[in-house]
Amino acid sequence: MSYNYPDQGGHFGQFGGIYMAETLIPAVEELRVQYLRFRDDPEFKAEFAHELKHYVGRPSPIYHAKRLSDSLGGAQIYLKREDLNHTGAHKINNAIGQALLAKRMGKKRVIAETGAGMHGVATATVAARFGMECIVYMGAEDIQRQAPNVFRMKLLGATVVPVESGSKTLKDACNEAIRDWVTNVESTFYIFGTAAGPHPYPMMVRDFQCVIGNEAKVQMPEMIGRQPDAVIACVGGGSNAIGLFHPYIDVPNVQIIGVEAGGYGVASGKHAAPLTANAKVGVLHGNKVNLMQDENGQIIETHSISAGLDYPGVGPEHCLLKDIGRAQYVAADDDEAIAAFDALCRFEGIIPALESSHALAHAIKIAPSMGKDKVLLVNLSGRGDKDMNTVARIKGITL
Amino acid sequence: MSRIQTTFARLKAAQRKALIPFITAGDPSPQLTVPLLHGLVAAGADVLELGVPFSDPMADGPTIQRASERALKQGVSLRSVLAMVAEFRQLDTTTPVVLMGYGNPIEAMGWEVFAKRCAEVGVDGVLTVDFPPEESHEAFEHLEAYGVDPIFLLAPTTSDERIAAVAKLARGYVYYVSLKGVTGAGNLDLSAIEEKMPHMRRYLDLPIGVGFGIRDAATAEAVAKLCDGVVVGSRIVQEIENSTEQNVVAHVATLVGELRQAVDRA
Numbered sequence: 001m002s003y004n005y006p007d008q009g010g011h012f013g014q015f016g017g018i019y020m021a022e023t024l025i026p027a028v029e030e031l032r033v034q035y036l037r038f039r040d041d042p043e044f045k046a047e048f049a050h051e052l053k054h055y056v057g058r059p060s061p062i063y064h065a066k067r068l069s070d071s072l073g074g075a076q077i078y079l080k081r082e083d084l085n086h087t088g089a090h091k092i093n094n095a096i097g098q099a100l101l102a103k104r105m106g107k108k109r110v111i112a113e114t115g116a117g118m119h120g121v122a123t124a125t126v127a128a129r130f131g132m133e134c135i136v137y138m139g140a141e142d143i144q145r146q147a148p149n150v151f152r153m154k155l156l157g158a159t160v161v162p163v164e165s166g167s168k169t170l171k172d173a174c175n176e177a178i179r180d181w182v183t184n185v186e187s188t189f190y191i192f193g194t195a196a197g198p199h200p201y202p203m204m205v206r207d208f209q210c211v212i213g214n215e216a217k218v219q220m221p222e223m224i225g226r227q228p229d230a231v232i233a234c235v236g237g238g239s240n241a242i243g244l245f246h247p248y249i250d251v252p253n254v255q256i257i258g259v260e261a262g263g264y265g266v267a268s269g270k271h272a273a274p275l276t277a278n279a280k281v282g283v284l285h286g287n288k289v290n291l292m293q294d295e296n297g298q299i300i301e302t303h304s305i306s307a308g309l310d311y312p313g314v315g316p317e318h319c320l321l322k323d324i325g326r327a328q329y330v331a332a333d334d335d336e337a338i339a340a341f342d343a344l345c346r347f348e349g350i351i352p353a354l355e356s357s358h359a360l361a362h363a364i365k366i367a368p369s370m371g372k373d374k375v376l377l378v379n380l381s382g383r384g385d386k387d388m389n390t391v392a393r394i395k396g397i398t399l
Numbered sequence: 400m401s402r403i404q405t406t407f408a409r410l411k412a413a414q415r416k417a418l419i420p421f422i423t424a425g426d427p428s429p430q431l432t433v434p435l436l437h438g439l440v441a442a443g444a445d446v447l448e449l450g451v452p453f454s455d456p457m458a459d460g461p462t463i464q465r466a467s468e469r470a471l472k473q474g475v476s477l478r479s480v481l482a483m484v485a486e487f488r489q490l491d492t493t494t495p496v497v498l499m500g501y502g503n504p505i506e507a508m509g510w511e512v513f514a515k516r517c518a519e520v521g522v523d524g525v526l527t528v529d530f531p532p533e534e535s536h537e538a539f540e541h542l543e544a545y546g547v548d549p550i551f552l553l554a555p556t557t558s559d560e561r562i563a564a565v566a567k568l569a570r571g572y573v574y575y576v577s578l579k580g581v582t583g584a585g586n587l588d589l590s591a592i593e594e595k596m597p598h599m600r601r602y603l604d605l606p607i608g609v610g611f612g613i614r615d616a617a618t619a620e621a622v623a624k625l626c627d628g629v630v631v632g633s634r635i636v637q638e639i640e641n642s643t644e645q646n647v648v649a650h651v652a653t654l655v656g657e658l659r660q661a662v663d664r665a
Contacts, residue, residue: 009533019502019529021458023554023579025561165464171455178457183580185556282503283529284455296476297507298454 003249005320010199010287013323016316018198019283024178027185028286032200034105039207044100051096052211055129056086058093059215062223062377068347068364075370077363078228079350079380080216082240087122089353089382090212090240095122095191097208099130102189109133109188113177115142115170115236116308116355117149118382119193124158126191134158137176141168142307149386167301170236170311174285194237195315198286202316209243216377217247224375230255233379234359235329236272236309238318240381246317249326258318259362261304262331272302272310275322275329279312289313290322305334305390306354308382332361338394340364341384353382354390402495402523403548403571406445407606407627417572417628418443418619418662419608420635420655421499423450423463424480425470427639427647432483434648435639440494442652443659446572446608448526448630451480451500458528460583462633465640477504477513485520497524497550497571505538514541524548524571532561532568539568552576553599555591563602572606574630575599577622580611583633587612592625616661623665631658 005012010032018028038044052058061084065077082090095112102110110132114120120136127134136153140162143150153160166172174197181190195205213231220227231248233241235258248254263271271277274290282291284299292300292312304310321327332340337354340361344352352360356379363376370376384391392399400408410417420439424432436447452467452475459467477500484496498517505513505527517525525547530538535549542549548571553562556579565573577592578584592609599607609622610630623629635651642650 017534018531019534020531021528021554021576022531022552023458023556023576025531025533026554026556026558165461166455175455175457179460179581182458183584185579280507282506283501284503285457286529288534291503293503293507295507296478297504298471298476299503300454 005317006199006203010203012316012320014281015289015319016199016202016287018286019288020198020286021182023182024185027181028198028200035101035200035204038101038104047100048097052093056092056096057084058211060084062216062219065348068343069367071347072364072367074372075367075374075376076372077367078375078377080212080244080377082212082379082381083352083356083383087125088385089118089122090209090243091119091122091193092125093211093243094193094205094208094239095119095126098189098191099126099132102132102191103130105189107187107189109184110191111135111137111177111180111188112191112193113137113170113173114193115173115310116306117142117146117153117386118308120153120158120160121149123191124153124156127158128156135180136160137163137173137180139163139169139173142170145307145390146386147389169307171299194239195242195317196237196285196287196289196313202287205239206242206246206317209239210246212240212243212379213245213247216244220377227251227254228375228377230257231377232257232259232359232363234259234309234355234381235314235318236261236311236355238315240379242315242317244379245321245327256321256327257362258327258329259358260329260331261306261309261358262333263303265333266331270303271331272304272312273331274312274314275318276331284313287316289316290319305337306358308353308355309358330362332358336361341391351384352380353384354387356381401546401548401571402493403446406495407572410445416623416662416665417445417606417608418659419446419448419628419630420444421448421450421630421632422635422639423452423466423470424483425452425473425475426466426636427469427644429473429475429479431644431647433486435651436487437490438648438652439655440491442655444494444655446495446497446628448497448499448632449480449484451477451498451504453501453504456501458581460581460633462583462636462640466636477508481516481520481522484522488521495523496521497526498522499526500528502527502530510538510541514545514547517547518545522547524550526550526552526574528552532564535568550574555579555595559598559602562599566602569603569605572608572628573599573603575607575609575626576611577609578612582611584612587618589621589625592622596625616657619658620661620665623662629662
């Protein structure tokens with residue numbers, strides 16, 4: 001299969017593109033030009049690799065979750081341990097890459113949107129690391145859900161701006177960050193957190209996150225003598241997923257499975273699973289993607305237990321991978337995610353992020369019906385420390 | 400000649416500048432939109448920009464965001480906005496109406512159906528904030544087929560090269576966003592507008608309207624001196640917000656009357 005996306009205009013088939021107000025078009029165009037200039041620059045690549053190794057702590061290991069696998073009696077579950085990265089999630093890979101680019105472009109002010117707070121923390125971290133001013137936009141509801149991460153960002157010197165408009169979650173934080181960018185376009189670099197948004201973000205974020213899949217492609221043969229039968233990752237915007245998936249697109253016989261947030265169940269309508277629900281194609285936040293919307297094209301409020309997946313759209317490359325049949329997309333609902341969260345805590349001594357718990361939930365669902373010689377590689381995209389309050393609340397416990 | 404062309408030609412012959420007020424359809428209530436549109440015309444508006452409410456208005460400041468929320472809460476949709484224009488046209492067949500908003504409600508309806516409906520109800524132009532020329536081919540094709548003008552934005556950050564590209568697609572007039580920021584922001588920089596104007600004139604034969612940041616008679620007058628038309632949005636929406644359903648049409652008419660005088664002084 002010949003797979004080479006996006007095209008020059010940032011299109012992944014019918015998806016992607018550059019749907020932005022005119023004021024920002026020159027900014028994303030400059031970003032595209034600068035990114036293409038530095039992407040293959042040996043000095044940039046060396047600095048990125050150095051930061052990933054010495055600051056982030058890469059490569060992240062792959063771990064065989066043997067007790068969990070044995071309890072299921074089927075396929076073996078392996079975990080790509082992005083939760084062991086500095087700041088506790090895959091988000092730092094991309095934040096470092098974009099900060100290095102911002103530095104070369106002479107931008108001293110960075111802004112970010114955040115849902116669960118992991119991208120906000122990653123951005124605040126790299127801003128401190130490189131001496132930049134940092135503003136993070138976060139929905140007021142997410143600030144409630146993710147209080148420890150808010151405090152973490154403040155400790156790192158970032159200003160956290162609560163967003164009170166709309167549903168007060170990730171999409172509204174995006175809107176507000178875009179409003180900031182349009183106002184401060186010359187001084188400011190927008191460190192976008194996921195593989196979505198206007199071109200070149202979906203491509204650039206993917207490229208920075210591909211370190212996940214590239215490492216796994218080397219590590220799996222070292223561990224088991226071959227590639228896994230399936231790679232599985234949770235998908236909100238889909239940056240951890242595309243980072244794992246993309247290097248596997250041209251590897252035959254590796255199934256690619258994205259797991260969206262099923263919320264109260266896809267049938268209930270209260271979820272954040274546009275691909276699973278076959279949501280209509282639409283335009284939001286700079287790109288054309290499958291988008292949760294009503295019949296009048298208004299964006300509808302999503303629901304997920306996990307703030308990081310609580311988003312009505314999804315990255316354009318996932319839309320394409322679904323369209324061409326190279327990847328399949330399914331949903332895990334809130335209850336399944338919590339059960340997977342508990343299982344990993346008890347069987348393996350690893351507390352996963354609620355986002356990653358969705359990917360794990362699907363592995364747990366399919367493993368029992370598979371042979372014991374089958375291997376599922378799950379991207380454990382983040383750790384669950386930030387979710388203590390949410391999980392306690394669900395279990396009726398006051399901390 | 401289209402209604403937009405006729406209007407600008409008439410103004411040019413009279414050596415006057417266009418006054419282009421903006422309101423959000425359905426704000427403060429769907430029943431008041433048509434009376435407000437007639438009120439705007441009676442008070443001196445030349446072209447009407449009617450905002451189509453959207454759940455995620457990324458290019459708008461808090462004032463127009465709230466107007467969109469008020470309209471959406473009352474069930475306003477692209478379909479109902481088109482019906483409002485049809486009702487307006489029963490009494491006014493000459494004043495151009497331009498729909499302004501975001502692309503997704505149109506995508507959901509389908510560009511061809513939308514363009515056809517625009518032509519049927521008497522919409523003259525369509526400005527889609529988040530559809531730059533790069534992504535506007537389908538939109539352009541259908542609007543052109545039905546004789547509806549695609550209106551494009553230009554910004555302080557727009558290069559000459561891009562102005563030339565926009566000039567190829569733009570019809571009716573172009574809307575110059577006079578500042579870097581969202582609608583309703585302050586700090587109008589007149590010298591920056593003055594500096595940009597010859598760059599736009601070099602590539603564009605169309606009239607140039609300027610908006611964003613025009614808050615009162617004084618700024619309207621100053622801006623009118625520099626261009627062909629003055630767009631006032633957030634200030635009018637603010638007036639709507641601060642009025643009651645009983646006095647909103649009168650309040651808005653008073654404000655637009657003052658703006659008319661100011662623009663005519665330029």
